[in-house]
Amino acid sequence: MNERYEPQSIETRWQERWARAGVFKAGRRPQAEPRYVLEMFPYPSGAMHMGHARVYTIGDALARWLRMRGHDVLHPIGFDALGLPAENAAIKDGRHPAERTAENIVSFRAEMKRLGYAFDWDREIVTADPSYYRWNHWFFVKMLEKGIVYRRQGKANWCTGCMTVIANEQVVDQACERCSSQVVDKVIGEWAFRITSYAEQLLAGLDGLTEWPERITTMQRNWIGKSTGAEVDFAVQGGAEKIKVFTTRVDTIFGCTYVVLAPEHPLTAALTRPERRPEVEAFVARMKKTEAAERTGEGAPKEGVFTGAHAVNPFTGETVPVWIANFVLAEYGTGAVMSVPAHDQRDFEFARKYALPVRTVIQPVAGERTPPGELLAAATTEDGVTDGSGAFSALPSAQARERMSAHAAAGRFGGSTVRWHLRDWGFSRQRYWGTPIPIIYCETHGAVPVPLDQLPVTLPPQAIITGTGEPPLAKVPEFVETTCPTCGKPARRETETMDTFVDSAWYYARYLSPRDATQPFDRELARRWLPVDVYVGGPEHAVMHLLYFRFWHRVMHELGLTAEPEPCRRLVTQGIVNGPDGRKMSKRWNNVVAPGYMVDRFGADTVRLFMLFAAPPEKDIDWSDEQVDGLFRFLTRVWRLFHGRQACFAAPEAAAAQASGPFLELRRRTHRTIKKVTEGMQQDLKFNTAISALMELMNELQGLEPNGEAEQAAVREALLALATLLAPFAPHVAEELWHEMQGPAAADRLLAEEPWPAFDAALTVADTVTIAVQVNGKLRGDVQVPAAATEAEVRAAAEAQEKVQGYLAGKAVKKVVYVKGRLINYVVAG
């Protein structure tokens, strides 16, 4: 055994051994309970960074642990290779994305192997491979048949940087989520998934996801954005048109003093009276020119113009003016609102600005009455009791809403309705590096899906990538020109490609049978492995990938491919790895630390331990060279410890039972450590405290010099536990030390698949306990008593202490609280 810990000299060796033995292949234990551990697959547009090292280390520790617990573990990896970022990066350095991506994948694979990740590499998938994306085609065709895919014409989000349409989920503050360029509206045709038909299911399904972080389910809930309210038609005075408004507060309708349309509302032009036309047109034109963020941002001042038209409130028969204003969004609700300035803050501000009447119609359930509109300083937006609302007066808001909705429905001028924030997922991309959309346009037959037996539609290698906005595939005649599958006449292929999020929506299922040429994945295997047991990834995917992923799984479930409607049981969202300065690692701050460089310096085990020890998985961490030094030092100490105790390796196991004194304490520590690490992993992935328990065990071992068989056996037991418990976290050094201990007898075994140790419950409880002694809740001493001591014995021992006596002397003891094994508290007078 080498005296010095040199990770470089052992890590590669064990990686090769594991690979040769195939220990990480899934399906090797058909009798065992299966576990599917998945980390979000990487997007190889650049090199592997610390964030990747963190996710995969977390997943890997878990997968390795589950394997040792006896499970049949599926822990696959692949590459999310298609998509805009890869294409943009390739354009930037003038290379073909296929070439660049392939290079990046080679480097990722090497780095991952160097970190010792227990992946089943036989199952690796690359989404850019036609054998993968042909199943995107397959799903597209199936979904087209079912009406889940459709072509629509309309305003779409156009990213001015990526020169393509992007999905709603990819727009952040009017900018592109990827490249931060401005996003503008563009009228264009696009393909979309009818995810909105699944809104109700996707929302309801969240209730069952009890092992997802609440913040993620909340974000999804908000994004789906169910809002229950009412629609009410306001007839335009002197015209045939009706203005349909959406409100969640129909109980306030008697307080409606005007109606507002969005500038883009289709009725705007028709309603405007001739004398108001110039002003209205100027306003609308100005709004169209103003950037959306500026126009509708919360800070933007409310602005509007009167159309000259009036509409009739069907509840009151009253006539109210119709305005156009910047704060009403065309795409939400009906693009028109009934304004109730007394009970909506936006309406209130607008009414004050343009001197419109304010009428109070809701009174608080208890307390002071709300003053009349003229005297209000702000809107009162809480529910209350209706007032001045005709036949609907004196009703609690909720009840008023019900009755008023029913009234509107009965009179056929409205009724209750549900609105969603979620929109359909537009997935057309006017770019090259994506899955071609398998559609052929025929003059006679229109848009014809490519028949299943003619799939895949392969991405032509020679596309000219310009990023100019016109689909690059349109410039490849050999690709575009084809014949209609229905009539055989000349026809043209669709030149748009699919959003990358299509690839990642179902990849986890492809891992089940990655080379299957007849179906997207094997249903029988799906029954065994799905849903995913634990999914690890970044919280930034809360409303993009994770929503599409759930949507797609439901579609697969409907297609009869999966048994369960949800794709994954437990979600773990890991925090960011910041630079040593606490700022996000970035070239800009010059604080990037490359995982490969750290593996070179300290070995994979140290890097892995850092990732797990720094903080619980969900917290952000700062890279710290000092902490890394500390963890390397820990492994060095472990190494030396084993080296110095080689004499114990052969001690007979049974002799440990004879150990006494500090060596019995050591045995207790050993079993408590097994218990702590096991339970920590089971409950909450408490890697950080698990590792700290191993450090404690090591510290205790370091102070002991065993003599004789019994003591040596106790040490042997502790060393064996230490090596075994370390295996999920620092697998290489654990494997090496374990083999050193086991000797040639275990030469053909591997710790990676040895059983996880069990603890002896009898040894996890101490025979002596320290009881804290309190007087009036303040700590005044402690006593050592046998664990089995009775309350009377503990009292006697406590009261025998001089110091305690000092606090009790001359005082009347009113009460004694005794908590077994923990403390005794004397409550005294004065």
Added chain:
RNA sequence: GGGCGGGUGGCGGAACUGGCAGACGCGCGGGACUUAGGAUCCCGUGCCGAAAGGCGUGAGGGUUCGACCCCCUCCCCGCCCACCA
């Protein structure tokens, strides 16, 4: 504005179900070994205090024999959403 997290030593973080706050690591101080130490080992390390002791989990209040933990009021930080009618 809404939602969700969070606030504990110099730092990262521990703390069972309301029961000895600060495990473990880093850093720091002291010592040993050494030609040397940025290697290694040992000891110490919440704050104030010479000590006795007192004070301490963002602030203030409450419940309790006992509160980082439960309740109320407030402050601050992070993330997500946001003129959503």
